[in-house]
Amino acid sequence: MHKKITRRAFCSMLLALPFPARAQQGKKVPRIGFLSAVDAATESTRAEAIRLALSERGYKEGQNIAIEYRYADGKRDRFSEIAAELVRLKVDIIVVAGGGGMILAAKNATKTIPIVMMGGGVDPVEAGFVESLARPGSNITGITNLGGQLGGKRLELFKEAVPKLARVAVIYDPAALSTPASVVDVKEVLPAAARALKLTVRPWEVRNSNDFEKIFAELKNERPDGLFVASGAGIMRPNVKRIAEFALKSRFPSMYPTREAVGAGGLMYYGADEAESYRRVAYFVDRILKGAKPSDLPVEQPMKFELIINLKTAKQIGLTIPQWTLMKADRVIR
Numbered sequence: 001m002h003k004k005i006t007r008r009a010f011c012s013m014l015l016a017l018p019f020p021a022r023a024q025q026g027k028k029v030p031r032i033g034f035l036s037a038v039d040a041a042t043e044s045t046r047a048e049a050i051r052l053a054l055s056e057r058g059y060k061e062g063q064n065i066a067i068e069y070r071y072a073d074g075k076r077d078r079f080s081e082i083a084a085e086l087v088r089l090k091v092d093i094i095v096v097a098g099g100g101g102m103i104l105a106a107k108n109a110t111k112t113i114p115i116v117m118m119g120g121g122v123d124p125v126e127a128g129f130v131e132s133l134a135r136p137g138s139n140i141t142g143i144t145n146l147g148g149q150l151g152g153k154r155l156e157l158f159k160e161a162v163p164k165l166a167r168v169a170v171i172y173d174p175a176a177l178s179t180p181a182s183v184v185d186v187k188e189v190l191p192a193a194a195r196a197l198k199l200t201v202r203p204w205e206v207r208n209s210n211d212f213e214k215i216f217a218e219l220k221n222e223r224p225d226g227l228f229v230a231s232g233a234g235i236m237r238p239n240v241k242r243i244a245e246f247a248l249k250s251r252f253p254s255m256y257p258t259r260e261a262v263g264a265g266g267l268m269y270y271g272a273d274e275a276e277s278y279r280r281v282a283y284f285v286d287r288i289l290k291g292a293k294p295s296d297l298p299v300e301q302p303m304k305f306e307l308i309i310n311l312k313t314a315k316q317i318g319l320t321i322p323q324w325t326l327m328k329a330d331r332v333i334r
Contacts, residue, residue, distance in 0.1 A: 037098030074238030117142030
């Protein structure tokens with residue numbers, strides 16, 4: 001004889017069943033940690049580019065992926081703190097938008113969570129982050145732009161765009177020169193390139209944000225023919241708009257290692273095609289979320305470089321860019 005099942009008991013049994021909808025709601029959403037050396041406003045363009053690149057691969061923030069953002073606001077003493085925050089949150093991947101110092105902070109914070117570099121100028125092999133580009137052998141992989149190796153080419157393009165260039169002020173952050181490659185850029189590559197181009201370069205150290213006003217005042221008195229911002233994340237990226245505005249106001253032609261400087265009024269940028277780099281970062285995130293180990297994913301170097309010239313700025317400072325240089329540009333801001 002069958003026992004009669006009440007309506008209440010029947011409903012309880014239904015609720016206990018693993019309905020597909022309920023199973024879907026309970027599915028774990030991957031969390032990406034986004035670690036930045038600068039502030040949210042300065043990072044907004046790159047962060048949006050990463051979101052777009054992830055979206056192209058089917059990852060929609062707030063739907064099937066979550067992103068935890070942490071910003072150091074240009075303060076090196078916060079690097080370790082915010083890296084540790086992401087580790088405590090148990091994110092699935094940490095994307096590092098910063099140079100050697102920020103990558104080191106992430107490396108020291110975790111040996112297990114995959115870390116994806118976004119293309120800082122540091123050489124990850126020399127810095128000890130990976131065993132080799134082909135086989136990282138650690139929890140770190142991603143993009144390396146090796147920006148320190150581009151100093152000579154940037155100076156050459158700068159001279160070509162500004163034929164009267166003779167004396168160049170090189171602004172750099174000594175604390176950002178955390179690897180031999182970066183030190184060589186400022187101490188050896190640029191001076192050697194300058195000799196070949198018959199230029200005189202004078203380095204100016206910027207150790208903290210308070211140094212800028214003093215250096216700006218001295219540069220106004222010295223009146224160099226151009227301003228060259230050396231590669232290296234450090235204090236430069238958070239202040240790039242400030243530097244570009246000073247150069248524009250002082251009518252100094254200027255060359256930068258970061259693309260956003262040209263959008264802020266700087267004259268020239270030469271470096272990796274950043275849009276392509278962001279797409280490759282999304283590729284690494286996708287592969288890792290699908291089970292690949294960072295130790296097996298080769299670190300990539302940029303295959304495409306771009307020259308951007310702000311012609312509007314050139315006109316404002318009374319500079320005529322030679323036509324052959326403009327023809328080389330991948331983008332001209334008019």
